Amino acid sequence: MSKKKIYSLKLFLLVLPFIILVLLFSYYPLYGWMYAFYDYKPPKTLSNCPFVGFKWFESLVSSETKVQQIIQVLKNTFAMSGLTLGTSWLPMLFAVFLNEIRGVKFRKFVQTVTTLPNFVSWVMVYSIAFSLFNSTGMLNSLLLKSGVIDQPILFLQSSSHVWFTQWLWLTWKNLGWAAIMYIAAISSIDDEMIQAARVDGATRMQIIRHITIPSLLPTYFVLLVLNVANFLNNGMEQYYVFQNAFNKEYIQVLDLYVYNMAMGSGGYSVSVAISMLKSLVSVVLLVIVNGASKRIRGESIL
Amino acid sequence: MGHSNEKGSTIKVSAGDRTVEIVCYIVFSIAAFLCLYPFYYIVINTISANDLSAKGDILFWPQGIHFKNYLSAFRIDGLLRAFQISLMRTVIGTALTVFASAFLGFMFTQEKMWLRKFWYRLIVATMYFNAGIIPWFLVMKTMHLTNNFWGYILPAIVSPFNLILTKTFVESVPKELQEAAEMDGAGVLTVFFRIIIPVIKPIMATVAIFSAVSQWNAFQDTLLLMTDTKLYPLQFVLYQYLNQASSLASLAQSNTSTSSLAAAAATTQTTTSVRMTITVIVVLPIMLVYPIFQKYFVKGIMIGAVKG
Known part of the structure; x- marks a missing residue:
């Protein structure tokens, strides 16, 4: 073997341990999809469980109640993702108007304070929600004192407006952080263009509409496309910590449903089957939106 | 960007522009308040008299300040x-x-x-x-x-x-x-x-x-x-406490015989005080670290955005 070849292999061997980690923790779980084709019962190993083919996939559409349940879960998923997608312009607006504030100190303060919630975990957010909105929490105490109500309202145990309140929490946590990218993009806008517009007598709103926002749209579009690709991936942490017996019907998104099915009722195989379908749909979505992005903007996002 | 370059120019700020700015100040003040107040609320409750905080009486400023909650928090099992x-x-x-x-x-x-x-x-x-x-x-x-x-x-x-x-x-x-x-x-x-x-x-x-x-x-x-x-980390333990509010009181080192005394009631742990104290303990490192390292976060997301 030539010296060059040996050196090139040596470089590879140095990264090999890390590649093995990636194979183990990101690729090997794909092998876990096998469980969807077996009747897996936890204490046994997979080889001791009977092969059942597509039984679990068929079971998803076999009974009326099952179909009802899955439709509700899909509704929840679509509603939560839809709300996020429909308001995905909010961070852009946040950045644009924050930029209109002249006081640098105030601007920095707002930026720091509004990005803070992004760095606390969902458990923390739930703890905060609990403190503010439980029966002796801030809001109830305030409403009781002012005589608006005479019985505490159980906000967190309510089954109404679940989609909306979950969207509110998500926005509270993410808005400031999501705006940072736009804030940075605004600072790279050509200043002369804005000056020229101003000399021509443009008002602030006109500058925002005709210069600032158009120059932010490419960033917005990329993020929007990624959002679409992640339509089915809401994650489960937020919904898991907020779920309770009262709101369960409306809070179960696909990711949480998969978890509850497996860990709650031991239906490992069937939940792997759902996971599998979900992952496949996500990859297809990603390929489609990436293709669309290439077509429309001549630019791939991957 | 913004108005920083405007000082030298002769263009007057129109009434409309003025309104935009005032509205911005109001909206962003509310946004900042909404992000900051929940943290503040929890902190003032942990240092206030525990009987008051359990009733939800502490809303805007601490009353009967004491720091016993933090001392007793670490005596909680686990x-x-x-x-x-x-x-x-x-x-x-x-x-x-x-x-x-x-x-x-x-x-x-x-x-x-x-x-x-x-x-x-x-x-x-x-x-x-x-x-x-x-x-x-x-x-x-x-x-x-x-x-x-x-x-x-x-x-x-x-x-x-x-x-x-x-x-x-x-x-x-x-x-x-x-x-x-x-x-x-x-x-x-x-x-x-x-x-x-x-x-x-x-x-x-x-x-x-x-x-x-x-x-x-x-x-x-x-x-x-x-x-x-x-092997449970703080986050998980807090989550459990949130969900088992009833078992909390027994976890806390509370003593029912002394809680009838007004003075003791102010420092005896309640489910509310334990929950909020742990929340502060878990959030505090982030609150302290975040403002210092903010520029690194921003840098990270920017490079990620350019490449991703």
Whole structure:
């Protein structure tokens, strides 16, 4: 073997341990999809469980109640993702108007304070929600004192407006952080263009509409496309910590449903089957939106 | 940008522009209040008289200030251990992730590596697919990483996002630095430790801070992997307390016989005081670290945005 070849292999061997980690923790779980084709019962190993083919996939559409349940879960998923997608312009607006504030100190303060919630975990957010909105929490105490109500309202145990309140929490946590990218993009806008517009007598709103926002749209579009690709991936942490017996019907998104099915009722195989379908749909979505992005903007996002 | 350049110009601010600015000030003040008040509310409740905070009487300023809650919090069964677990996973996890990201970021700029592009893509591709949590849990179980501290650490070591960050940064380092060192006979590892690490420290700080926050905040991996209470981190213990409010009172070192006295009632632990005190203990490190390292976060998200 030539010296060059040996050196090139040596470089590879140095990264090999890390590649093995990636194979183990990101690729090997794909092998876990096998469980969807077996009747897996936890204490046994997979080889001791009977092969059942597509039984679990068929079971998803076999009974009326099952179909009802899955439709509700899909509704929840679509509603939560839809709300996020429909308001995905909010961070852009946040950045644009924050930029209109002249006081640098105030601007920095707002930026720091509004990005803070992004760095606390969902458990923390739930703890905060609990403190503010439980029966002796801030809001109830305030409403009781002012005589608006005479019985505490159980906000967190309510089954109404679940989609909306979950969207509110998500926005509270993410808005400031999501705006940072736009804030940075605004600072790279050509200043002369804005000056020229101003000399021509443009008002602030006109500058925002005709210069600032158009120059932010490419960033917005990329993020929007990624959002679409992640339509089915809401994650489960937020919904898991907020779920309770009262709101369960409306809070179960696909990711949480998969978890509850497996860990709650031991239906490992069937939940792997759902996971599998979900992952496949996500990859297809990603390929489609990436293709669309290439077509429309001549630019791939991957 | 903005109005900073306007001082020298002769253009007057129109009434409409003025209104825009006033509305902005009001809206952003409300936004800042909404983000800050919940934290403030919890903090003032933990240092106020516990009987008042349990009734929800503490709304805007603390009353009957005392700090007993923080002293007694660490006497709660299991809390100190949870704190140690949180700290250990944050420190070990961060150290390994930072090293792996820096090393891989550098190695994947080495064009001579065998199948370099393929391996790089193999890692980055994991950003875009996901087997799902249950398949992940099942293979973690077959690898005996359930109820095992390393289950927190090993899966997090290689992160495609961090790899992209560091590789982008290493690419901006002049190639001549490495070439000059190699002329002097330095091997690839010497180049990495002596030449590269000192120049990529800023991006290592960014990776460190992202990694530390995600380790400190992690909750889902405990939920999936751990049933051994000895391995529960703070986040998980707090979650349990939130859900078992009734058993809380017995966990707290409360003494019912003295709680009838008004003075004792103010410092006797209640479910509310315990819950809020733990919340502050868990949030505090983030509150302290975040403003200092904000610029690193911003840098991280910017590089990620350009590349991602």
